[in-house]
Amino acid sequence: MKKILCTFCMLIIISSSTIADIVYVNDAQNLSLYGAASSHSNVIKVLPTDTALTVLDKKPKNGFINVQLTDGTEGYIKARYTKIEPPEIDPKDSSSKVMSVLQSNNVTLRAELSALKETLTPGTTLEKSLAIERDKLTRELNELKKTMSSSAQLRNERDELQERVVNVERDLQQYKLENQALKDTASQDWFLYGGLLSLFGVLLGFILPKLGWRRKSSWDSY
Numbered sequence: 001m002k003k004i005l006c007t008f009c010m011l012i013i014i015s016s017s018t019i020a021d022i023v024y025v026n027d028a029q030n031l032s033l034y035g036a037a038s039s040h041s042n043v044i045k046v047l048p049t050d051t052a053l054t055v056l057d058k059k060p061k062n063g064f065i066n067v068q069l070t071d072g073t074e075g076y077i078k079a080r081y082t083k084i085e086p087p088e089i090d091p092k093d094s095s096s097k098v099m100s101v102l103q104s105n106n107v108t109l110r111a112e113l114s115a116l117k118e119t120l121t122p123g124t125t126l127e128k129s130l131a132i133e134r135d136k137l138t139r140e141l142n143e144l145k146k147t148m149s150s151s152a153q154l155r156n157e158r159d160e161l162q163e164r165v166v167n168v169e170r171d172l173q174q175y176k177l178e179n180q181a182l183k184d185t186a187s188q189d190w191f192l193y194g195g196l197l198s199l200f201g202v203l204l205g206f207i208l209p210k211l212g213w214r215r216k217s218s219w220d221s222y
Contacts, residue, residue, distance in 0.1 A: 021055040023067070023082040031082075033075040037064035044075045050087035053077065071108065102141045109134050 025031050025047050035042045047053075047069075056074065057066035064076040113130055 021058065021084075022086075023053050023055055023065075023084055024087060025049050025051040025053070025077075026081045026083055031077055033067075033069075033073070033077055034064070035075055037061040037066075037076045041076075044073060047077070052086075053082065102137060102144065106134070106137045106141060109137060 026049065031047050033044045033047055035044055052070060053067040054069075055065055056068055060079045061076075063078055063080065065079045065082070066074065067077050068074045109130070113134060
């Protein structure tokens, strides 16, 4: 019985150790995948953020861990710039991520087709199916590009409309200020005209009696 339990425990330990860990590139970094555990080794490729990596060796060497990409590429990456938590999907970036995935799939498919064309006879069923899948991915990628282009055009039209509204409001405010200034100027002009008329009336009231008195004096002299 003890031998069975020991064997069972060993199987659990072995099975748990064979499960590969998955890590992800840190959100704030674009990391280089090196050919060896050194920053001076050749760079295989630059990994974008949130790239999924399968850990092949859990023991870091010089701060590097041995990882493998989904396409089978192996290399070394700095362990401190990786994270265990999977990336959160942002709805705003979903279309760009889907487009990136489609582009990656399209590039991978083209590479596979180029490799298979050397061994396949033209016109075979496998080649046709791969060509159909490639064309399908290309159409989906083009449709997604059109959708994103339409979204960008709508955003530009919205921004342009908002700018026009702001300009109209600014012109309206300027018109109100100019109209108020004209009203104030007209009020001042009427006040000035009224003052001049009052002054003219006072002068007439002062001059006319004197003119009448002089006429009367001239008639009396005759």
